[in-house]
Amino acid sequence: MRIVCPFCGERELGEFTYLGDAKPVRPAANASEDEVFDYVYLRDNVAGETSEHWYHAGGCRAWLKITRNTLTHEISSVEPAAGVGAAKVGA
Amino acid sequence: MKYSIFSLARAAFSGHKTWQRTWRDASPKDHYDVVIIGGGGHGLATAWFLASEYGIRNVAVLEKGWIGSGNAGRNTTIIRSNYGLPGNTGFYELSMKLWERMEQDLNYNTMVSQRGVINLYHSDAQRDAYARRGNTMRINGIDAELLDLAAVKKMMPFLNFDNARFPVQGGLLQRRGGTARHDAVVWGYAHAASAIGVDIIQNCEVSGFVRDANGKVTGVETSRGKIGAGKVGMAVAGSSSRVAAMAGLRLPIESHVLQAFVSEAIKPLIPNVMTFGAGHFYVSQSDKGGLVFGGDIDGYNSYAQRGNMPVMEDVCEGGMALLPMIGRVRLLRQWGGIMDMSMDGSPIIDKTPVDGLYLNAGWCYGGFKATPGSGLVFAHLLARDELHKEAARFRLDRFRRGAMIDEKGVGAQPNLH
Numbered sequence: 001m002r003i004v005c006p007f008c009g010e011r012e013l014g015e016f017t018y019l020g021d022a023k024p025v026r027p028a029a030n031a032s033e034d035e036v037f038d039y040v041y042l043r044d045n046v047a048g049e050t051s052e053h054w055y056h057a058g059g060c061r062a063w064l065k066i067t068r069n070t071l072t073h074e075i076s077s078v079e080p081a082a083g084v085g086a087a088k089v090g091a
Numbered sequence: 092m093k094y095s096i097f098s099l100a101r102a103a104f105s106g107h108k109t110w111q112r113t114w115r116d117a118s119p120k121d122h123y124d125v126v127i128i129g130g131g132g133h134g135l136a137t138a139w140f141l142a143s144e145y146g147i148r149n150v151a152v153l154e155k156g157w158i159g160s161g162n163a164g165r166n167t168t169i170i171r172s173n174y175g176l177p178g179n180t181g182f183y184e185l186s187m188k189l190w191e192r193m194e195q196d197l198n199y200n201t202m203v204s205q206r207g208v209i210n211l212y213h214s215d216a217q218r219d220a221y222a223r224r225g226n227t228m229r230i231n232g233i234d235a236e237l238l239d240l241a242a243v244k245k246m247m248p249f250l251n252f253d254n255a256r257f258p259v260q261g262g263l264l265q266r267r268g269g270t271a272r273h274d275a276v277v278w279g280y281a282h283a284a285s286a287i288g289v290d291i292i293q294n295c296e297v298s299g300f301v302r303d304a305n306g307k308v309t310g311v312e313t314s315r316g317k318i319g320a321g322k323v324g325m326a327v328a329g330s331s332s333r334v335a336a337m338a339g340l341r342l343p344i345e346s347h348v349l350q351a352f353v354s355e356a357i358k359p360l361i362p363n364v365m366t367f368g369a370g371h372f373y374v375s376q377s378d379k380g381g382l383v384f385g386g387d388i389d390g391y392n393s394y395a396q397r398g399n400m401p402v403m404e405d406v407c408e409g410g411m412a413l414l415p416m417i418g419r420v421r422l423l424r425q426w427g428g429i430m431d432m433s434m435d436g437s438p439i440i441d442k443t444p445v446d447g448l449y450l451n452a453g454w455c456y457g458g459f460k461a462t463p464g465s466g467l468v469f470a471h472l473l474a475r476d477e478l479h480k481e482a483a484r485f486r487l488d489r490f491r492r493g494a495m496i497d498e499k500g501v502g503a504q505p506n507l508h
């Protein structure tokens with residue numbers, strides 16, 4: 001698996017760090033316990049095409065949103081995810 | 092067929108032409124008291140304990156491929172019970188005790204070899220952590236010995252003791268740990284369960300659940316037709332989310348790929364199972380002579396049963412740091428298996444919110460050693476509708492209650508467990 005970073009070009013997998021499914025959205029501060037539980041613990045765990053957040057730690061240090069097939073590892077798109085990943089980890 | 096020295100001698104005199112199939116390849120009946128989805132070690136062990144301990148013999152094990160074709164045949168065959176947290180400690184020791192009597196129970200040679208498991212430590216802090224873990228084990232009646240450098244040198248003089256960055260300082264040894272022949276464990280449970288009436292049905296993929304008007308699960312739809320069931324148990328680690336989704340459930344699990352490796356065969360070298368504490372590398376030597384080793388999961392969601400190069404490199408670097416002499420040994424095979432990585436790194440054994448459906452999942456990459464224990468406690472749950480006392484903390488709702496069993500302490504980030 002190699003990832004074509006929109007800023008750095010094609011790089012080897014070892015430069016990237018995985019955060020996970022891009023679908024869950026952090027609930028608002030006043031959200032119910034159920035919403036928070038769902039966000040923190042439950043996953044669709046899709047077998048097939050899914051979008052994910054990756055971090056180009058060994059390169060431009062940008063957060064990326066990658067569409068990838070979990071059955072084949074085939075990557076169909078890589079986009080910058082400015083702010084999205086940082087917001088997810090509360091940075 | 093019962094295996095013994097006499098059956099071996101009899102077969103030897105007839106040129107080994109009289110051996111019969113060790114288990115019965117069944118066709119599905121219309122209805123069973125219990126249907127277990129997943130013909131791996133855990134599913135077959137569950138069927139065996141249901142039939143032998145709990146008297147429920149009208150049981151089917153459904154396997155989409157051939158038995159043992161998933162993670163049961165893809166692991167590094169290590170057995171141990173050196174866990175530190177309440178919930179895990181007692182459960183894995185229950186499993187260890189079942190390993191010790193497995194061959195007699197099943198009348199099958201599963202090649203259980205208690206050659207010892209040693210976790211090496213490389214710093215004062217790591218020694219203290221291992222001392223604590225060893226003490227936890229001993230308080231719970233499990234064997235553990237903290238070895239100093241001299242003892243490790245005596246036991247394994249071939250290690251690299253000149254590593255300036257990560258010097259070997261000693262290790263935590265569990266002598267009762269070791270390895271077992273993974274395929275034989277599958278065949279052994281199939282042999283014993285089949286002999287007392289369990290139907291093992293291969294090439295039978297579950298495609299949905301049959302539900303009654305109240306939503307209770309009353310059977311499964313499969314590639315070999317509809318099969319009715321009093322209760323349905325899922326033991327499909329790696330694919331738990333996919334099967335649970337057929338019943339409308341979302342689980343606190345991500346599927347990740349873990350790679351394992353075997354080198355070409357060499358003369359006897361590694362006397363035990365050992366782990367490099369400064370990276371993630373564990374190794375043992377098979378009876379055929381190959382070094383069997385592995386390390387971390389790849390770290391991204393996958394159902395592909397194959398991994399990528401960065402982890403291969405990392406694992407081999409760990410091996411080279413500990414055993415520089417293996418640098419000339421060639422890698423023979425490498426493969427991947429799909430792990431149910433749970434949100435706290437520990438398994439889930441519980442009823443689900445769907446009536447009639449029971450869950451055995453989330454084994455992360457520690458499922459092989461748990462095989463007999465998992466079978467016993469899951470059978471207990473299916474038979475009695477209550478959790479076995481050694482599995483009482485593996486509840487599905489522990490995430491909501493905040494009662495995590497997080498050995499590594501990394502939180503709800505499955506790829507870090």
